[in-house]
Amino acid sequence: xxxxxxxxxxxxxxxxxxxxxxxxxxxxxxxxxxxxxxxxxxxxxxxxxxxxxxxxxxxxxxxxxxxxxxxxxxxxxxxxxxxxxxxxxxxxxxxxxxxxxxxxxxxxxxxxxxxxxxxxxxxxxxxxxxxxxxxxxxxxxxxxxxxxxxxxxxxxxxxxxxxxxxxxxxxxxxxxxxxxxxxxxxxxxxxxx
Amino acid sequence: xxxxxxxxxxxxxxxxxxxxxxxxxxxxxxxxxxxxxxxxxxxxxxxxxxxxxxxxxxxxxxxxxxxxxxxxxxxxxxxxxxxxxxxxxxxxxxxxxxxxxxxxxxxxxxxxxxxxxxxxxxxxxxxxxxxxxxxxxxxxxxxxxxxxxxxxxxxxxxxxxxxxxxxxxxxxxxxxxxxxxxxxxxxxxxxxx
Numbered sequence: 001x002x003x004x005x006x007x008x009x010x011x012x013x014x015x016x017x018x019x020x021x022x023x024x025x026x027x028x029x030x031x032x033x034x035x036x037x038x039x040x041x042x043x044x045x046x047x048x049x050x051x052x053x054x055x056x057x058x059x060x061x062x063x064x065x066x067x068x069x070x071x072x073x074x075x076x077x078x079x080x081x082x083x084x085x086x087x088x089x090x091x092x093x094x095x096x097x098x099x100x101x102x103x104x105x106x107x108x109x110x111x112x113x114x115x116x117x118x119x120x121x122x123x124x125x126x127x128x129x130x131x132x133x134x135x136x137x138x139x140x141x142x143x144x145x146x147x148x149x150x151x152x153x154x155x156x157x158x159x160x161x162x163x164x165x166x167x168x169x170x171x172x173x174x175x176x177x178x179x180x181x182x183x184x185x186x187x188x189x190x191x192x193x
Numbered sequence: 194x195x196x197x198x199x200x201x202x203x204x205x206x207x208x209x210x211x212x213x214x215x216x217x218x219x220x221x222x223x224x225x226x227x228x229x230x231x232x233x234x235x236x237x238x239x240x241x242x243x244x245x246x247x248x249x250x251x252x253x254x255x256x257x258x259x260x261x262x263x264x265x266x267x268x269x270x271x272x273x274x275x276x277x278x279x280x281x282x283x284x285x286x287x288x289x290x291x292x293x294x295x296x297x298x299x300x301x302x303x304x305x306x307x308x309x310x311x312x313x314x315x316x317x318x319x320x321x322x323x324x325x326x327x328x329x330x331x332x333x334x335x336x337x338x339x340x341x342x343x344x345x346x347x348x349x350x351x352x353x354x355x356x357x358x359x360x361x362x363x364x365x366x367x368x369x370x371x372x373x374x375x376x377x378x379x380x381x382x383x384x385x386x
Contacts, residue, residue: 011362121362166361169204169314174367180385188381192373 003097005113006189007106008120009157009165012149013127013134013142015177015185016120017101022186024099027193032092033101041084082160106171107161116192119171120185122178196290198306199382200299201313202350202358205342206320206327206335208370208378209313210294215379217292220386225285226294234277275353299364300354309385312364313378315371 006023010016017033024031032040089105092098093113100109106117122130128142138145157165168174173192175185199216203209210226217224225233282298285291286306293302299310315323321335331338350358361367366385368378 119361119367168312168359168361168364168367169369171361171367172369172372174312174361174364176362176365179365184385188384191381192377 006099006116008101008118010120013131014120014122015182019185020099020101023189026190029097031099041088117171119174120177126178198286199292199309201294201311203313206324207313207315208375212378213292213294216382219383222290224292234281310364312367313370319371
């Protein structure tokens with residue numbers, strides 16, 4: 001049975017996770033963000049079985065593991081985590097209607113569920129403001145951190161889906177949260193559900 | 194004085210013009226699409242003065258005029274028309290609140306007016322259906338016509354604005370009209386106004 005899923009893809013600092021949570025709350029359905037999905041993947045045994053089969057789990061930059069830790073079959077721990085998270089997302093969608101933030105859920109679920117795919121983005125300035133507010137100052141400037149994060153996110157997405165991240169045509173609705181405001185985005189999404 | 198403008202960029206066959214017209218009607222403001230803007234540009238004297246200064250106006254494929262008819266200063270008739278249309282769009286925005294469809298209006302007006310920039314797109318299948326319905330069969334298949342039109346539109350946009358057409362981050366809101374339906378798109382846009 002198909003459930004109704006909202007997938008939220010977002011630029012770092014655009015409030016995508018907040019929008020996902022608030023929309024889910026309004027609709028009375030759960031919201032799974034990337035932290036939660038990683039946790040489930042690790043604890044659920046999906047990841048454990050993969051990890052056991054393939055040796056030690058080495059944490060570290062995904063770039064490092066994606067391109068240098070690959071074993072003889074071209075497989076990496078990042079791939080294991082991807083596979084585990086993918087299975088988690090598929091089983092969540094099978095189980096209930098929900099909001100899923102990030103983790104290429106839009107790609108994973110596109111033929112599997114009745115999905116509303118959303119892309120949240122915002123102006124560099126507003127994003128910079130937001131990440132300093134939410135995560136504090138760091139050594140690098142906020143703008144540098146944002147550009148870096150965008151690159152990683154786009155590369156991750158393209159690597160695992162072969163699609164370009166952030167192209168308007170790949171989402172049912174894309175919203176500039178900085179211009180429209182978080183509340184308006186939440187409202188539009190809940191109306192569309 | 195700044196007026197409130199809605200600019201609609203759209204894929205051919207996604208119903209962008211229809212959405213623009215219906216939204217404008219609901220909001221009680223005029224809608225200027227590309228046909229109307231070209232007409233105004235030609236009749237207004239903007240184009241006439243440019244055209245007189247630079248000799249005969251040679252109709253033909255824009256690609257031909259853009260890349261081979263350029264005169265000694267690198268100027269073409271396509272450029273003249275672009276300049277004239279740009280001035281028309283700026284003066285329309287100065288005069289009244291309105292909806293403007295196409296013609297890179299989002300780019301032209303971005304710092305000039307209080308703009309809501311919208312991008313309308315849809316799945317290839319739905320678009321193919323729509324253009325056959327609206328414009329009838331042609332020698333080429335609908336999908337071929339659509340891909341061709343997309344390429345021209347993207348190239349025109351990029352040539353005159355140096356920006357990529359269809360990138361989600363360049364619009365306040367992007368909507369898949371095939372998935373959401375024309376009426377829903379109209380409703381969302383009018384709500385946001």
